[in-house]
Amino acid sequence: MKRLGRQNAIAEEQSENASAETEHPARARIISAAEALFAELGFDGASVRQIALAAKVPLALVSYHFGSKEGLYRAIFELRAPSIVEQRQVGLLLADAEKDPERRLELVVKALLIPMLKLRREEKSARFGALLAREVSDPKSLDRGIIRDMFDPVARSFIQAMREVLPDRSNAEINWAYQVMIGAMVHVMGDAGRIARLSDGACDPEDDRQTTVHIVSLLLAAVRYGSKM
Amino acid sequence: MKRLGRQNAIAEEQSENASAETEHPARARIISAAEALFAELGFDGASVRQIALAAKVPLALVSYHFGSKEGLYRAIFELRAPSIVEQRQVGLLLADAEKDPERRLELVVKALLIPMLKLRREEKSARFGALLAREVSDPKSLDRGIIRDMFDPVARSFIQAMREVLPDRSNAEINWAYQVMIGAMVHVMGDAGRIARLSDGACDPEDDRQTTVHIVSLLLAAVRYGSKM
DNA sequence: GTCTATAGCTGGATAGAC
DNA sequence: GTCTATCCAGCTATAGAC
Numbered sequence: 197m198k199r200l201g202r203q204n205a206i207a208e209e210q211s212e213n214a215s216a217e218t219e220h221p222a223r224a225r226i227i228s229a230a231e232a233l234f235a236e237l238g239f240d241g242a243s244v245r246q247i248a249l250a251a252k253v254p255l256a257l258v259s260y261h262f263g264s265k266e267g268l269y270r271a272i273f274e275l276r277a278p279s280i281v282e283q284r285q286v287g288l289l290l291a292d293a294e295k296d297p298e299r300r301l302e303l304v305v306k307a308l309l310i311p312m313l314k315l316r317r318e319e320k321s322a323r324f325g326a327l328l329a330r331e332v333s334d335p336k337s338l339d340r341g342i343i344r345d346m347f348d349p350v351a352r353s354f355i356q357a358m359r360e361v362l363p364d365r366s367n368a369e370i371n372w373a374y375q376v377m378i379g380a381m382v383h384v385m386g387d388a389g390r391i392a393r394l395s396d397g398a399c400d401p402e403d404d405r406q407t408t409v410h411i412v413s414l415l416l417a418a419v420r421y422g423s424k425m
Numbered sequence: 426m427k428r429l430g431r432q433n434a435i436a437e438e439q440s441e442n443a444s445a446e447t448e449h450p451a452r453a454r455i456i457s458a459a460e461a462l463f464a465e466l467g468f469d470g471a472s473v474r475q476i477a478l479a480a481k482v483p484l485a486l487v488s489y490h491f492g493s494k495e496g497l498y499r500a501i502f503e504l505r506a507p508s509i510v511e512q513r514q515v516g517l518l519l520a521d522a523e524k525d526p527e528r529r530l531e532l533v534v535k536a537l538l539i540p541m542l543k544l545r546r547e548e549k550s551a552r553f554g555a556l557l558a559r560e561v562s563d564p565k566s567l568d569r570g571i572i573r574d575m576f577d578p579v580a581r582s583f584i585q586a587m588r589e590v591l592p593d594r595s596n597a598e599i600n601w602a603y604q605v606m607i608g609a610m611v612h613v614m615g616d617a618g619r620i621a622r623l624s625d626g627a628c629d630p631e632d633d634r635q636t637t638v639h640i641v642s643l644l645l646a647a648v649r650y651g652s653k654m
Numbered sequence: 655g656t657c658t659a660t661a662g663c664t665g666g667a668t669a670g671a672c
Numbered sequence: 673g674t675c676t677a678t679c680c681a682g683c684t685a686t687a688g689a690c
Binding site: 484485489 | 655656657659
């Protein structure tokens with residue numbers, strides 16, 4: 197397989213992730229190591245050498261598989277994002293099927309939050325939540341366009357769903373409510389200890405079941421009762 | 426003045442910021458340029474060369490005044506943070522003087538949010554909000570300890586104030602409510618365009634008066650009605 | 655105090671052997 | 673396809689002239 201062919205064959209790889217990871221265990225190890233190091237140190241803070249060392253592959257293999265550091269960075273999102281987006285879409289469909297509007301709002305909020313908050317539980321992509329949090333809050337992400345391309349479409353679906361469940365709210369109110377949810381969620385996903393420290397252990401972001409219960413009820417209250425009147 | 430004397434003479438500089446900035450206009454220009462570039466590109470993404478170029482000073486002057494890149498980084502926070510913390514403390518005192526518990530909760534929430542949300546309006550520290558947002562969400566900030574040293578004390582005061590206004594809530598509920606507020610606030614402060622893009626302009630984070638109205642009412646609702654029951 | 659010049663590294667990327 | 677050796681641009685920090 198030609199070199200530039202490989203790094204651009206994203207559609208192909210997505211349709212055969214399992215075989216790609218079986219066939220190229222080194223590639224999967226690089227992704228996994230990069231995910232953790234980018235999450236911890238940021239795109240600029242983590243070096244390709246560090247990543248290759250952690251993945252136990254020679255340095256040149258990273259360039260061979262992913263073309264460049266940014267190619268590797270994008271590949272992480274191309275591998276992990278579709279599953280999150282799909283889970284959210286399924287959640288939205290479930291909310292659509294619910295008749296009671298109170299309960300429907302709750303399902304919309306949960307469809308937004310739960311696919312992300314439960315990421316910590318999944319061993320394979322344990323650090324992806326923190327990485328995604330970084331990308332969402334990084335101003336430079338506007339240039340990369342990863343969030344725009346992969347997450348904006350489903351975000352618009354959520355905003356539309358909220359408009360339908362809360363028809364008396366202004367466009368600004370709906371959108372600010374959505375952003376408050378995203379902000380709180382990203383803060384929890386990216387946290388590395390300040391929450392536990394400040395709360396003296398009363399909040400444990402590692403316990404994603406308790407975390408979800410609290411965050412969902414707080415944000416549901418914000419969305420439901422937070423009209424500026 | 427000796428070199429190492431300068432970079433460590435923080436207490437002295439804080440007590441005479443005005444004269445220090447008048448006496449060393451280059452120093453103030455470096456801080457200002459660094460604030461914008463660190464906010465935009467992150468600590469690792471911005472180089473000292475870029476900062477010196479933007480501040481129109483020779484490269485070596487940065488080391489002379491601040492000792493190291495991290496010294497410069499800390500100096501920004503040492504210059505800007507005290508004013509924010511002070512404004513928050515004053516807000517908490519005002520809340521304490523309010524008898525009506527409903528209104529008191531609102532004052533506590535506003536005391537937390539307004540000093541930060543209005544940062545964009547102030548020309549001198551226009552980008553400090555984005556920089557602070559980055560530092561709060563960066564896992565590496567735990568090592569630097571800037572947030573812990575400068576902001577944890579007043580954070581604990583807020584959590585205590587919330588406990589007093591909402592005596593029926595558990596410790597976990599209070600702390601999660603606080604973290605939801607911080608997350609939403611940091612998200613807005615660090616935003617560089619996604620909010621306006623997703624809302625098709627319905628949300629304009631540059632309009633900090635409208636932003637404050639919406640964010641405060643959403644978060645007040647979360648804190649007031651977001652008990653997990 | 656200020657600035658030029660540069661030391662000493664580390665970064666991403668690649669050439670070319672196998 | 674895989675890996676060693678290396679290129680060279682860019683980095684932080686500093687020595688030393690003025």
